[in-house]
Amino acid sequence: MTFIEKTKHAQRQNQSLLCVGLDTDWRTLPEILKSESNPVLTFNKAIIDATSDLACCYKLQMAYYEANGELGLQAAHGTLEHIPTQVLTIGDVKRGDIGATSELYSYAYQEMLPFDAITINPLMGYDAVEPFLRREDRGVFILGLTSNPGARDFEYLELTNGKRLYEEITDRAREWNASKRNLGIVVGATKPEELRELRRRAPELPFLIPGVGAQGGSLEEVLAANGDGVALINISRGIAGASKNSDFAEAARASALKYVEQMRQLSRIPS
Amino acid sequence: MTFIEKTKHAQRQNQSLLCVGLDTDWRTLPEILKSESNPVLTFNKAIIDATSDLACCYKLQMAYYEANGELGLQAAHGTLEHIPTQVLTIGDVKRGDIGATSELYSYAYQEMLPFDAITINPLMGYDAVEPFLRREDRGVFILGLTSNPGARDFEYLELTNGKRLYEEITDRAREWNASKRNLGIVVGATKPEELRELRRRAPELPFLIPGVGAQGGSLEEVLAANGDGVALINISRGIAGASKNSDFAEAARASALKYVEQMRQLSRIPS
Numbered sequence: 001m002t003f004i005e006k007t008k009h010a011q012r013q014n015q016s017l018l019c020v021g022l023d024t025d026w027r028t029l030p031e032i033l034k035s036e037s038n039p040v041l042t043f044n045k046a047i048i049d050a051t052s053d054l055a056c057c058y059k060l061q062m063a064y065y066e067a068n069g070e071l072g073l074q075a076a077h078g079t080l081e082h083i084p085t086q087v088l089t090i091g092d093v094k095r096g097d098i099g100a101t102s103e104l105y106s107y108a109y110q111e112m113l114p115f116d117a118i119t120i121n122p123l124m125g126y127d128a129v130e131p132f133l134r135r136e137d138r139g140v141f142i143l144g145l146t147s148n149p150g151a152r153d154f155e156y157l158e159l160t161n162g163k164r165l166y167e168e169i170t171d172r173a174r175e176w177n178a179s180k181r182n183l184g185i186v187v188g189a190t191k192p193e194e195l196r197e198l199r200r201r202a203p204e205l206p207f208l209i210p211g212v213g214a215q216g217g218s219l220e221e222v223l224a225a226n227g228d229g230v231a232l233i234n235i236s237r238g239i240a241g242a243s244k245n246s247d248f249a250e251a252a253r254a255s256a257l258k259y260v261e262q263m264r265q266l267s268r269i270p271s
Numbered sequence: 272m273t274f275i276e277k278t279k280h281a282q283r284q285n286q287s288l289l290c291v292g293l294d295t296d297w298r299t300l301p302e303i304l305k306s307e308s309n310p311v312l313t314f315n316k317a318i319i320d321a322t323s324d325l326a327c328c329y330k331l332q333m334a335y336y337e338a339n340g341e342l343g344l345q346a347a348h349g350t351l352e353h354i355p356t357q358v359l360t361i362g363d364v365k366r367g368d369i370g371a372t373s374e375l376y377s378y379a380y381q382e383m384l385p386f387d388a389i390t391i392n393p394l395m396g397y398d399a400v401e402p403f404l405r406r407e408d409r410g411v412f413i414l415g416l417t418s419n420p421g422a423r424d425f426e427y428l429e430l431t432n433g434k435r436l437y438e439e440i441t442d443r444a445r446e447w448n449a450s451k452r453n454l455g456i457v458v459g460a461t462k463p464e465e466l467r468e469l470r471r472r473a474p475e476l477p478f479l480i481p482g483v484g485a486q487g488g489s490l491e492e493v494l495a496a497n498g499d500g501v502a503l504i505n506i507s508r509g510i511a512g513a514s515k516n517s518d519f520a521e522a523a524r525a526s527a528l529k530y531v532e533q534m535r536q537l538s539r540i541p542s
Contacts, residue, residue, distance in 0.1 A: 023372075025375075061368075061372060063366075063368060063372045063373075063375040063376050063379070064375060066375075066376070066379045067375040067376070067378045067379040067383065069344065069383060070341050070344060073340065073341060073344070092368075094366070094367065094368055094392070095334075095365070096365065096392065097332075097334060097363075097365055098417070098418065098419040098486075099419065101294075101332060101334045102334075104296075104334040104335060104337075104338040105334050105337070105338070107338045108334070108337045108338040112338065112340060121365070121367065121392050121394055122394075122424075122425065123392055123393075123394040123414060123425055123426065124414065124417050124419055124421050124422065124425075124426075125419065125420070125421020125422055125423060125424030125425055125426070126420075126421045126424055127419050127420050127421040128419065128421050129421075143394060143395065146369070146395050147369065148369040148370065148395055148396065148398050148399065149396070149397075149398055150395050150396020150397045150398040150399050150400075151395065151396055152396060153393075153396030153397055153443060154393065154394055154395075154396055154436070154439070154440065154443075155394065155395075155396070157430050157432075157436065157439065158430060158431040158432075159428050159429060159430060159431065160429040160430065160431055161428075161429075165425070165428065165436070168425070168428065169425065172424060172425075215369075
């Protein structure tokens, strides 16, 4: 199954565009988990059990796992094993290096940790991205226009060809995606106008859209701007961080349900 | 001691600009190491013992350690512990993410693995870089102009302000470096003409220069183009991969010595 088929299948199954972000910070977990042998893994499993019929995707921000050393690596492995196979997994790693090095990162985050998709930083160009595109069943989201304030520093720069840098990156993503249909872009939810234009520019590309909720993006605006395009809408703190008490899993489910109901009402989910 | 002082101290001590790259691939180690409990660590220790009076710096390409799982993480820790304190360590991680996530990467690669410096991808802008700049004793090298063919895709793009993207990145690095003097840029050795121009543009910035040897960069051209600027010249396969047999450490020393003698002859090393 190609990545795009996998994505539509996952979205159809749970009637959802929701990607639940598991940016699990071991330093701020609910008190009740502190005695667990791997509190992050226990937390993630509880969130997954509470939301896996509502999410089409889980995204692990790998910084949280890397900064937790070997325990973090074990938590990442255990979390991937716990996610039902029909639900997608994304490794938010934002890697990108010369070809030989990207091949190793591809081994690390497509095989060793078998994510369905990963995020990649395209600054170093095609040979930095290509090794991740070789498997048509594994998706790649390159950074297009990010949700943070620093996006203004380089991503918005105007080029002499009339485009902004993020538009040029999007056009390249379309070219690089031509054969396998496993490449998409990251577009921040905090910029609905630009999202709307990028959707017009690249109707066929899957978009990974972070930034709804804590970072300030509005789900309603994002859905309107995205229209009918394939989109995975990531919400992290708004779901997995909905409560810091022992009811964290129930609170996550309640929050996820609210978001998913809004999605079902306002967007066309594959059926 | 600030990062720039540390760097000059290390270079003065061993009269060297050489950064030895430890891109240690566990799959292609000399046969003689295969029975070791952590072959990568044993290999790295032998290379360090053979070259630490010749190198001012060791650079670990973290992809090789990440793709080796827990054993790789242990090898990275053990390698850092084995490097003499007066010699610099660089973690080639090319991270870069929204601020809160960059803070975690900073914890992972400036504290947990206490590298003296790390490489950072600046595409997401200032808030992605800033968390790494907070400690004046820790250096940051942001990608300026890389040595790979894909550098043509985005880094060379012409901006309406008359600069190329890599020049704009370099100018920003100068601004961001103003207060602490712990920020430099990566400039590939395969582009000596651009290196010369960037050195003119940013005489005070430390340059990390990879790409001499296996990637095709010429040490002589690099030294001429860099002039008197602070530079760490990285050589990986040409030293640590000089022999695949049991004489790998002696071969690494012989190769390192040849490069360092050329540096001593052709450049002004801090004295």
